[in-house]
Amino acid sequence: MRQADLRQRLLRAAEQEIATSGPAKASLRGIARRVGVSHQATAHHFDDRAGLFTALAVEGFELLLEETVAAIEAVGTEGIASGSQVAASGAAYVAFAMRHPTMFDVMFRPELLHVDDPRLVDVRRLHRELLVQIIATAQAEGWGTAVPTEELATVGWATVHGLAVLQRDAQLVEVMPEIDPGLLQRVARSLDALA
Known part of the structure; x- marks a missing residue:
């Protein structure tokens, strides 16, 4: 082998x-x-279990980056001012969590990882930079301009991460069996309204 x-x-x-x-x-x-x-x-x-889990987390972030970029490219530049790319990236995030629940869980469990591993640090930074870039691009077109880019990226990520975890853990089943793609567009509009 x-x-x-x-x-x-x-x-x-x-x-x-x-x-x-x-x-x-x-x-x-x-x-x-x-x-x-x-x-x-x-x-x-x-070297150890944390090393294996770290490699799994790195792989997860790389895959999440690929899927997010693909989602943004799929919507194109039409509707950037309405947050279409923000919503698409959120939908990609939730979809990733649902397709890869174990990997998703490990990615966000620092106690399981070598958090100072350069590959993990780098890919997490790239993920954060992509989120900030998506928000900055939308803001350049008039979406969410009243809130600083970094702050809006953090609030958006926290919101979508919460939705992903609740959906993955079947906590929304009674209210929402599946996350409707339109929901993420409404979340994007809500974030814009907060700004």
Whole structure:
């Protein structure tokens, strides 16, 4: 087995182990067992459990960045002043959380990660910069201009993250079985109104 393939198999097995046992109980031994390799084989790729979880978080942020950029490109520049790209990025965020719940959970659990890992620091910075860029682009067209860009990016992210977690954890089922894409457009309008 090629080392790159083993690394990917370990990451996928980690997702399965976390989904089954929870992040606190997921062990390198259990992950190695899922792949059919020795516990020592994981050491070729990851120093410890936090290293493996950090690699999973990095992969998650990279995928989230790709999906967010694709969502923004899909809506194009039409309606930027109405927050269309803001809403599209929020919809991409919620969709990511629903498709990758285990990865999403690990991404935002600093106690499980090597938070000072340069790859994690860099990809989290890129994610934040993309969010700020989306807000700044909308503001340049007249959306949400009364609130500083960084502040509006933080409030928008917190709102969408909360929706994603509530939806992922089935806390909105009675009220909203699925998050309607129009909801994110309404959230964008609400953020604009706050500004």
